[in-house]
Amino acid sequence: MNTSRAVNIEDLRRAARRRLPRAVFDYIDGGADREHTLAHNCRAYDDIIFRPRCAVAVPNYEMRTTVLGTEIAMPIILAPVGSSRMFYPRGEEVAANVAGSVGTIYTLSTLSGCLLEDVKKATTGPAWYQLYLIGGHDVARATIERARLAGYSALVVTIDTPVAGMRERDLRNGMKELVTRNPWKMLPFVMQFAVKPQWLAGFFSDGGMMKFPNVVLPGEGPMLYADVGTALEASVVTWADLKWIRHAWQGPIVVKGVHIGDDARRAIDAGANAIVVSNHGGRQLDDVHATIRALPEVVAAARGQVEVLLDGGIRRGGDVAKALCLGARAVLIGRAYAYGLGAAGEAGVRRAVEILRADLLRTIKLLGCPSTSALDRSYVEVPAEWEARVK
Ligand code: FNR
Numbered sequence: 078m079n080t081s082r083a084v085n086i087e088d089l090r091r092a093a094r095r096r097l098p099r100a101v102f103d104y105i106d107g108g109a110d111r112e113h114t115l116a117h118n119c120r121a122y123d124d125i126i127f128r129p130r131c132a133v134a135v136p137n138y139e140m141r142t143t144v145l146g147t148e149i150a151m152p153i154i155l156a157p158v159g160s161s162r163m164f165y166p167r168g169e170e171v172a173a174n175v176a177g178s179v180g181t182i183y184t185l186s187t188l189s190g191c192l193l194e195d196v197k198k199a200t201t202g203p204a205w206y207q208l209y210l211i212g213g214h215d216v217a218r219a220t221i222e223r224a225r226l227a228g229y230s231a232l233v234v235t236i237d238t239p240v241a242g243m244r245e246r247d248l249r250n251g252m253k254e255l256v257t258r259n260p261w262k263m264l265p266f267v268m269q270f271a272v273k274p275q276w277l278a279g280f281f282s283d284g285g286m287m288k289f290p291n292v293v294l295p296g297e298g299p300m301l302y303a304d305v306g307t308a309l310e311a312s313v314v315t316w317a318d319l320k321w322i323r324h325a326w327q328g329p330i331v332v333k334g335v336h337i338g339d340d341a342r343r344a345i346d347a348g349a350n351a352i353v354v355s356n357h358g359g360r361q362l363d364d365v366h367a368t369i370r371a372l373p374e375v376v377a378a379a380r381g382q383v384e385v386l387l388d389g390g391i392r393r394g395g396d397v398a399k400a401l402c403l404g405a406r407a408v409l410i411g412r413a414y415a416y417g418l419g420a421a422g423e424a425g426v427r428r429a430v431e432i433l434r435a436d437l438l439r440t441i442k443l444l445g446c447p448s449t450s451a452l453d454r455s456y457v458e459v460p461a462e463w464e465a466r467v468k
């Protein structure tokens with residue numbers, strides 16, 4: 078794909094759909110159950126109206142900010158996206174490399190197809206490691222030590238995954254059967270791959286990712302793709318675990334998956350340094366509020382004690398601006414760059430970030446706001462019932 082032709086993220090999404098087998102595209106694109114939250118995450122931004130200040134001359138617009146003390150070129154961070162190596166050869170390394178070159182943070186998922194050491198080496202920028210407690214505390218302790226030695230600067234602990242969400246598209250596409258390596262079970266689902274020879278050639282030349290090299294289970298070696306569902310169920314993260322992680326990892330901790338003010342307080346009590354208001358991109362519990370709607374309650378509960386970030390539904394620079402107006406320090410993007418990766422590898426991720434960066438810059442100019450960090454509530458109008466939730 079000629080990525081310069083992509084005008085917006087939706088264009089990259091369409092290009093990803095063309096290049097990827099249906100099962101892989103749907104794995105990125107889909108959500109849980111009726112996909113209500115997936116849709117709300119995007120649509121809720123429509124309910125926020127800008128209040129621009131016109132006729133304002135600004136000599137230098139500024140998008141740089143800091144998150145947990147690290148300076149980044151724009152308030153947009155790459156979220157952890159598991160199995161990125163399935164979208165494009167060495168996918169996690171490719172995405173990390175782009176993040177570094179544009180001056181932002183890459184977050185590596187526990188469920189990565191590439192070694193965490195290789196991913197860190199692939200980027201010149203800062204990187205965070207997202208931790209699932211798969212395999213228990215001993216396995217986590219070893220991974221935390223590897224992440225520390227490799228140079229990851231923060232640990233992102235995802236707390237909304239006590240079980241994998243019900244992704245109906247994955248079931249229909251045979252994602253379960255496809256990872257069994259049993260030819261008879263796989264057979265009914267292989268046609269969707271046969272019609273995407275370009276993807277197939279890349280997948281096999283890259284070794285045909287079927288395992289997660291950063292989850293090393295004692296006596297078993299790297300965890301296989303087929304075992305993820307069961308492993309996640311056995312790895313629920315509790316507040317007590319978070320306190321344990323606080324002791325095991327001396328650096329900053331980001332708690333990802335907070336929906337309500339009470340959990341923000343619990344995260345702070347357990348030692349979090351930052352919180353991500355996230356519903357996993359609508360892939361876990363369906364029918365929860367869109368994250369942008371949940372944000373004001375969490376910001377109020379955090380009382381300025383920790384940095385509050387947000388992810389979910391970011392497809393335009395205007396969405397980023399709205400999240401910052403409502404108190405987010407920065408946002409994380411998931412699908413926006415995953416579509417780019419699936420569509421065209423490095424060029425696609427770069428284009429996704431560039432689209433959002435240029436959009437955000439244009440938005441602050443049109444708002445008459447000198448910098449992204451100066452965005453606040455005075456630049457937006459939100460529906461009255463959103464305000465009512467914040468006590
Ligand atoms: C994710 N997300 C995710 N989160 C996490 O903590 N660990 C993970 O391994 C994954 N894996 C993953 C795979 C795919 C394909 C997607 C799309 C998402 C969730 C991700 O970090 C983030 O919360 C959402 O993607 C944000 O929503 P948007 O930007 O995709 O709308």
